[in-house]
Amino acid sequence: NAGVTQTPKFQVLKTGQSMTLQCAQDMNHEYMSWYRQDPGMGLRLIHYSVGAGITDQGEVPNGYNVSRSTTEDFPLRLLSAAPSQTSVYFCASSYTGQVKNEQFFGPGTRLTVL
Amino acid sequence: AQRVTQPEKLLSVFKGAPVELKCNYSYSGSPELFWYVQYSRQRLQLLLRHISRESIKGFTADLNKGETSFHLKKPFAQEEDSAMYYCALLTGGGNKLTFGTGTQLKVEL
Numbered sequence: 379n380a381g382v383t384q385t386p387k388f389q390v391l392k393t394g395q396s397m398t399l400q401c402a403q404d405m406n407h408e409y410m411s412w413y414r415q416d417p418g419m420g421l422r423l424i425h426y427s428v429g430a431g432i433t434d435q436g437e438v439p440n441g442y443n444v445s446r447s448t449t450e451d452f453p454l455r456l457l458s459a460a461p462s463q464t465s466v467y468f469c470a471s472s473y474t475g476q477v478k479n480e481q482f483f484g485p486g487t488r489l490t491v492l
Numbered sequence: 493a494q495r496v497t498q499p500e501k502l503l504s505v506f507k508g509a510p511v512e513l514k515c516n517y518s519y520s521g522s523p524e525l526f527w528y529v530q531y532s533r534q535r536l537q538l539l540l541r542h543i544s545r546e547s548i549k550g551f552t553a554d555l556n557k558g559e560t561s562f563h564l565k566k567p568f569a570q571e572e573d574s575a576m577y578y579c580a581l582l583t584g585g586g587n588k589l590t591f592g593t594g595t596q597l598k599v600e601l
Contacts, residue, residue: 409587418501420578420593421536428587436588468536481528481589483536 379404382484384469390490391459399454399487401469409472410452411481414438414465421468427452459491494519494583498592505569506600513564513595515553515579524582525562526589527553531575539564539577549573569599 385400403410411426413436423436427446441463443455452471456463469484495518505511517523527539540548542555542562553564562579579592 411589413591418593420496420498421589421591423588423590426587434587437590470536480538480541485535 381405382469382471382482384467384484384487386487387485388488390492391456392492393460395459396455396457397459399456399467399469399489401452401454401484402450403452403469403471403482404450405471405473405482406449407471407473407482408449409481410446411436411470412442412444412452412454413468413470414463415468415486416465424454424467456489461491463489464491465489494581494590496579496581496590496592498577498579498595500595501593502596502598504598504600507571508568511564511566511569511573511597511599513577513579513597515562515564515592517560517562517579517581519560519581519583521583523555523557523560523562524586525553525555526580526582527551527562527564528578528580528591529575530578536578569597571599571601573597574599 382403408429412424413421415421422438425444427433433444467487470481472481473479497516526541529539530536551566576594578594580589
């Protein structure tokens, strides 16, 4: 099993550009989530999904969209990138529809917005 | 609102010394707490959760509801314990993890 995979590993965008961060898992996990990690702020939840077709907002959802058309994939879209979105983004998944169980994290995507 | 506080950004100890990473939480519901760890060049991973009441890699953490704390402890630090440690609180009806800001543990020889 590959576990949780994220692409790309690194990305540089210009302000106003759009892009999609990809996340996939091959563990048949119902729950998937996106976090951003910023110095001095820890990890903050952006969006999450408890199953295909179901998404909800986390702590810092503004500027980001998500969809969950399949169990395996949970892409994160930046509609119009801003310098404040410069961060490291982590995708995570867990076995059941709740995060009581262990969350498995991807390797992260380092995004820089100029 | 829920909050997780890790007051130390960096904790430096000598090998063999005891370690205590502090975590305090604020939550109106029944808390479920976790410690996650990120070793250098590795993915963030679960270290332990309070409901399991287990010791992982020599680390333990006890939930103290009176003091709203969930401090991580190890009696004798090892060099391989050097990592970033995050305390996390389960909220949102069990669908959200609120993380603290993290503590970088450095174990010196």
